[in-house]
Amino acid sequence: MTLRPRLRRPATLSAFRPPAFTGRLHDARTATAVGRWLGTAFVVCFATGLVSHYLQHPPDWLADHLPPRPVWGYRLTQGLHVATGLAAIVPLLVKLWTVYPRLFVWPPVRSWRHALERMSVALLVASAVFQVLTGLLNIAEWYPWPFSFVPVHFAVAWIVTGSIALHIAVKAPEIKAHWRRRSEGTLSLPPEDALDRRSLLLGTGAAVGAVTLTTVGQSLTPLKALDLLAPRHPDHGSQGLPVNRTAAAAGVSAQSLRTWRLEVTGPRPYVLTLDALHSMPRAAARLPIACVEGWSVEAGWEGVRVRDLVERAGGRPGRDGVRVTSMETTGAYRIMDMGAEYVDDPLSLLALTLNGQVLSLDHGFPARIIAPNRPGVLQTKWVHRLEVL
Template sequence: VFGWPTRPSWLFRLNQGLHVGLGLVLIPVVLAKLWSVAPKLFAWPPARSVAEILERLSLALLVGGILFEIVTGVLNIQYDYIFGFSFYTAHYYGAWVFLAGFAVHVAIKLPTLVRALRSRSLREELRTPLSRTEPEPPDPDGLVSVAPAPPTLSRRGLLGVVGGGSLLLGTLAVGQTVDTLRPLAVLAPRGRFYGDGPNEFQVNRTAESAGIESAGTGPGWRLALTGGSAPRELTRADLLALPQHTAVLPIACVEGWSTTQTWTGVRLRDLARMAGAAAPGSAFVQSLEEGGAFNHATLARNQVLDPDSLLALRVNDADLSLDHGFPARVIVPALPGVHNTKWVRSIEFRSA
């Protein structure tokens, strides 16, 4: 169990918002870089020495890794799972492949990098207009054409195009993380406004898609509390009769969207105490959903005992809707959205 900290409550919102936002911002940068070194990528023969073989291998990891991360990341944001593998696992290991390639490439190219940066002034390059822009002289790496055409774009113009593209994508992405900028997120599936009702906010997995039916969440529903010295079952009426706590907490998902709502329910630590497990080491939460990778979650000790960690029964002064987890769902500060289990069936409090 990874004890992801619960404070500040917006930590995962910030983490994932930056992760997705920066990933989108870097797309124009990566494309511009690949365009600038395209001749080198397709050079033949690809290598003439052991050092060049290592360089080519690092390039394969670097270019392949970053393109894989961008493509799978964008598809995940758009909920287009056209690949036949787990996004989470593949994206994680793809990042390590990219980092390995990046580290080797920087180590090999560091002298060239330092020499190039020292050879000219960035300020002077940014001041040079198109009329005074001259083609690069032929270089030993073969990146410059032996007969270049007249320049059609200055270096500062290229930086402006790339920077403008990054700024545009960043602006369109930030709206799905910052509530007040929601109208800007025109390309994000979960970026739009859903209405003014208490339950009209983003839903990643609906009750229908999870196979949840009203019959299973009606008066016959029971919450099972196990793992302690006093296991018991509670109805929703029993839970509503317990001391209620209200917390304003964000919920954030790996696709980058997040939203802040006002949640009301029973503290998880109070339920643990009621079940005879006043100091649990963790809690295993099971959903009514049958099957699926996220029909359960394990909460670490700090997540169970946080004063704002709730088994939520209401949101924004209204009962949870079925799509938002009725009759009860978990909401924990700074916890990834997929682990805030909906349609809770049971909670098993486990010892350390």
């Protein structure tokens, strides 16, 4: 007798059984508790990110009205932005772990409203992960993508914020029901479930604290001894300050500076040699230099007030801005505009020394800009031209 092979019947959708998740830590109460922390972190990141973006790239109507005080303003907001962004990594991962079983809900789409809800969640998850990941790589100065980081990061920040607002609106009844510690549906939980949730939240908080303590020292210098995981240490670098962009990377060498002159254009243009610049009345200021990557450190600077240079060229301090040009051959911030408020501030200097020493080549020798409440990328190094606007 000939045996015929048995043919398997094709699988049908009705035969599919999604995995079952019965752990209470995947419930709405846990998701809401973690979501409160995560939402707060994203709100702080968004608000401080707006400050950073508009200080770096102000629209024309705002450029002459940006405040140079308090001098530590940008140091605070950008340090908080980066510290909060790093801390948000932990609750984001915990939140995703808490809600991922919902990806296996069957059927995947029950109605048009359910489809739109799932699409909004997908957009929220994708944009949040993208924002945190690209921000993390930015502070490490690693850019493995073809697009410009700043405009994309800024645009996606609005997408994340809108997605969070939409998510809260859609989930408002569920969030309200599980907001309080003893919310409806959790009163009868077994003691071990409540203990597990408490342990998860305590562990999440401890991880957030550990990440913060080992990274925030790059901007909060009293904690610099604990700065173990941050990509920068505030004391490491030429003349005791970190250096993001070296002279070699900028295409500036000692040879190219042998014939350096400072050109100041305006109604009464003039040119200064380095000796002539050093002979002008000097001013000193103790100002922080704060980088967009999150590190910051205070230092002593000495040089010529920018407003004195502008006034000598026939400009009007308090009314005229300045365009600053660096000797670096390439770079997005080779040319920088300084608004009238900054030009008029007595602490805005064309610095010649750092902590009592002549600027090193990596810190912008022979002259660089230092101004209060201003991103480090706009503290232009290797200045050779000031143009009164």
